[in-house]
Amino acid sequence: MDIKPADRAVLRKERVITDQMAGYITRSEELFYELKIQDVMTRNPKIVTPGWHMEEVLDLFRRAQISGAPVVAQGELVGVISIEDLIRWLRRGETMAFADEYMTRKVITVKASNPVIEALKMFAQTRVGRLPVVDDEGHLVGIITKGDITRGVLHALQSDYQAEEVRRYRASHLFQDIASDRTSLILRYEIKARDFTRAGQASSNIKRALLRLGATPQVARRCGIAAYEAEINLVIHTLHGGQILVEIEPSKIFIQAIDDGPGIPDIKLAMTPGYSTATEEIREMGFGAGMGLKNIERCTDSMVLESTPGVGTRLEMTIYLQPKQTTTPSEQPKEEGTHHDVAGNH
């Protein structure tokens, strides 16, 4: 196709498709542009030569169960003969007739390297049932029908579907496929003190990673909120920032927030809703509501907070992936939000 540079610019501009518009374009429509005619056509089609008797053509159509064939002479495409031509011949009752007397000579062809949409357009314009496919030199390389296009698109959709299945399977079966006594995946995040611009980024990434690994939206959200509060605490309160470690196992997610100071002098007081040591400046930004630890407690199945003033703080949070954990027979089913263990709170 010969496109002038100016036209090309216009075309490109039209290719800008918003997400919303893209929603209306189905995958099969997209495939009409992606797939080439040569990907879906029938190769080495049955051919007829002009000298064939119509009787032989009828025989071929019956044996091969086809309704049309290209007519080729000396390697060149000279016509197409179809079941309609056979009907015309039969109605006339001519006994001695040859293919070249009944075939269509004005052959419409499509190029093998063109997208399938070109063949579809041709079918719509001409109402023919089959189109001979030629290469760039005009030699016959195949034949295409609407049936070939349907099959080709279905086949492509099937491969798309399988590829997507494999991707999803790989991510969510990461653990099942790896044999070990205990498999876990650890994500590490370095959190900078006082960096309020990047605060929340680690927890966003944690949530995204969990969803990717096949966690339910609820579990991902709970982990996200718990990690967010832990992350914000590291940003607000620590001397040198800290680290968030997320250990993902098939049965649970274990999140740790570790820092090297200043430490919490009174954990019980720190756990009291509304209590915060955040400065006025930090509170003005909406942080330091004194709700962070309570939120973590609410979102996790177990929470352990250990701190030594002058040394540092370690916050451990566990979220189980199975709804009920009956690890020991004596363990009573607990109500949500109450099964936590806060060290130093007793």
Add this chain to the structure above:
Amino acid sequence: MTLQEIIDNLNLTCLTEHKDFSQIIPESGYTSDLLSCVMAGARHHAVWVTLQSHTNIVAVAALLELSAVIITEGATPDQETIAKANEEGITLLWTQKPSFYVVGKLWEMGLREG
């Protein structure tokens, strides 16, 4: 009630990329300027009314999958915050009116805590 109706009724300015707001149906409302309170109280797909305008509102909104954040009192987020919101698909709406007025209007329209 759709987010579009809320935008029209309260005459809100959309700071982020436009979406088809007539397809977004907020399920509840919440207001607070303390992020942890929002974390604890705001529901999934809620509309959050706040006068906070710094980057972290985007992180909170994204984690809670909120329908939109209405920033009140003419507080203006910086370009970085708006860019972050677009990246996360969060809608930031803006008004000169105080939170009290906005919440009152939303209540009048029928939005509840959920």
